[in-house]
Amino acid sequence: MDNLQKAFSAAAPSVIAELKKRNMEGYYFENCEEMVEKILSMLPENASVAWGGSVSFKDSGLLPALQAGNYQLIDRALAKTDEEKREIYGRSVMADAFFMSSNAITYDGRLINIDGSGNRLACLMHGPKEVYVIVGMNKFVRTVEAGIERTRNLASPANVQRLGYKTPCHETGLCAECLSPGCICSHLVVTRRSMVPGRVKVFMVAKNLGY
Ligand code: SF4
Numbered sequence: 001m002d003n004l005q006k007a008f009s010a011a012a013p014s015v016i017a018e019l020k021k022r023n024m025e026g027y028y029f030e031n032c033e034e035m036v037e038k039i040l041s042m043l044p045e046n047a048s049v050a051w052g053g054s055v056s057f058k059d060s061g062l063l064p065a066l067q068a069g070n071y072q073l074i075d076r077a078l079a080k081t082d083e084e085k086r087e088i089y090g091r092s093v094m095a096d097a098f099f100m101s102s103n104a105i106t107y108d109g110r111l112i113n114i115d116g117s118g119n120r121l122a123c124l125m126h127g128p129k130e131v132y133v134i135v136g137m138n139k140f141v142r143t144v145e146a147g148i149e150r151t152r153n154l155a156s157p158a159n160v161q162r163l164g165y166k167t168p169c170h171e172t173g174l175c176a177e178c179l180s181p182g183c184i185c186s187h188l189v190v191t192r193r194s195m196v197p198g199r200v201k202v203f204m205v206a207k208n209l210g211y
Pocket residue numbers: 152153156157160167168169170174175176177178179180182183184185
């Protein structure tokens with residue numbers, strides 16, 4: 001491990017303790033392979049599984065591991081029409097497990113997220129039986145304000161590049177508080193606790209994942 005990873009590793013136990021106070025579970029891993037193995041050991045056979053748009057989820061290697069396992073995958077990328085998208089979204093809300101990342105997370109266990117349509121955040125807040133949040137060490141910040149700043153001026157401009165939307169941040173790389181048709185910042189959600197103990201599980205990896 002390099003020194004950044006060692007520092008993150010040293011902070012992990014207190015993050016896990018802070019998450020526990022908020023009714024959320026925290027897990028720490030040195031690498032994605034260990035994390036994937038742990039998640040597969042926790043997911044019941046034949047569980048229905050959905051996920052929100054997440055570079056961390058894709059980069060972690062979780063998707064191929066889930067595809068190789070005995071799970072019912074609910075993949076919205078397979079939808080060909082708006083009606084099919086709605087039907088798949090309905091099944092995602094009722095999934096046994098929903099996977100996502102977080103745009104930022106504070107060291108005291110608060111999740112900060114911004115969404116365009118809000119489907120990912122609706123599932124974080126309510127619906128799926130369990131929510132698995134994959135976060136690389138690059139997502140950690142000290143305060144909610146720093147998390148919003150990170151999201152607006154780093155994650156959202158990068159996501160707009162990925163999605164090819166025409167927004168001011170697509171041109172400048174910085175947030176202009178836009179209300180343009182392509183804006184992906186409709187909903188700002190700070191998750192400070194889970195009502196259901198253990199429903200939200202945070203998997204921290206000592207790697208940079210997503211943005
Ligand atoms: S410019 Fe618009 S889309 Fe880009 S980060 Fe700001 S609010 Fe979000």
